[in-house]
Amino acid sequence: MTEVLVPVHRHHITTDDPDVAAAHQAAYGRFRHEPVPREGFAFGLDAAFAGPLGISRLRHTARFRARVDPLDGVVVVEVVGGGVRVATTGHDTSGPVMLAPHWSPHTVRWEGVDLRLTTLDQAEVGRVGAEVSGLDPTAVVFGSMTPRSPALARYWSELVDHVDRALLPDDELMSSPLVRGEALRQLAVGVLLVFPNSTLGDRQAEGPGTAQPATIRRAVAFMDAHAQEDITLGQIAAAARIGPRGLQAAFRRHREQSPLDYLRRTRMERAHDDLRSGDPTRGDTVGIIAARWGFANAGRFAVEYRQRYGCSPRETLRR
Known part of the structure; x- marks a missing residue:
């Protein structure tokens, strides 16, 4: 007897x-966002989910800036209208098709967009990747x-078009385990x-920002989670399950930087986020925010900040 699955779950929201809007966006990831202007704001979401896969259309008219935690699933973003920038430590990307970085925290910025989001269960992608490559599912990683x-x-866009237009609208088709599985x-x-x-093998995947050894991924995850704490190279290496010298060599080879360089850059990005969302009328100052992220010398912090962002920290805080 053929198993019958629950039909596609569909959602339509306008507000x-x-x-x-933020409450509905939270279904796609945990994030902390700057205040969104209310005047003239409009948001729309049309989503269809069938078990471990989903396709959504999201429209957001306002300026949006957010710090996003690592995602639980695999999410591919297609920009139908407007523009989106996604940044991780050391990498800042925009384009018509992007893979949301589920392997690390990241920032998202737009000024009004129309997006199509395809979400896939990460374990299912790992299982399929293991089938086609012979790797263990836990070794199937993106970067x-x-x-x-x-x-x-x-x-990719043509493939999603097919699923979005020919399969997801048809409850009878998507109630079939074979159709949904395919x-x-x-x-x-x-x-x-x-x-x-x-x-894809080393040649296609190597280089800064691409799939990397588990030791580096563990080290990066530890530093991202503890960036506001006084952590040492020894603690980072212990979390990565490797010695300090081995960790430094791995970072030089795969990221062209040291672990502590990565940590300092992460803290600079967190300080940048806090400056953008800060409010001087609430008592936020450059010195307080810099110290929060371990930059005790405000002058040196200002120099590094200007080199990276092209303006002073005070200018960012007052925008």
Whole structure:
């Protein structure tokens, strides 16, 4: 007897309340965002979820800035209108098709957008990646937000078009385990083909920001989680399950920086986020924010900040 699955779950939301919009956006990830202007604001979301896969259309008219925690699933972002910038430590990307960096915290910025979001269960992508590569599912990892070529980016959009228009609208089709399973497999194979990852071999996946050894991923996760604390190289190495010298060598080879360089850059980015969301009328100052992230010398902090962001920390705080 053929198993019958629950039909596709569909959601349609429109609102002019930024707080309601943020609550619905939270379904895609945990984030901390700057205040969204209320005047003239409009938000719309049309989403369809079938088990471990979903396709959504999100429209947001206002300026949006947010710090996003690592995502629980694999999310591919297609920019239908407007523009989006996604930044991780050392990498700042925009484009028509991007893989949201589920392997690290990141910042998202836009001034009004129309997006199509494809979400896939990460364990299912790992399972499919193991089938096609022979790797263990836990070794199927991504690290780059950018498609391997413009042609593959177009291929992804065409693949999602097929699932979005021919399959998801049809409850009868999507109630079939075979149809739903094949749709998921097509999308999982597609994301593995389009974005650099460990199933493609070292040549396609190597380089800063791409899939990297587990020791580096553990070290990065530890530093991201404890950036506001007084952590040492020894503690980072212990979290990565490797010696300090080995960790430094791994970072030089795969990221072209030291672990402590990464940590300092992360703290600078966190300070930048706090400056952008800060309010001098509430008592926020450059010195307080810099000290919060371990920059005791305000003058040196200001020099490094200007080199990285092209303006002074005081200018950012007062915007």
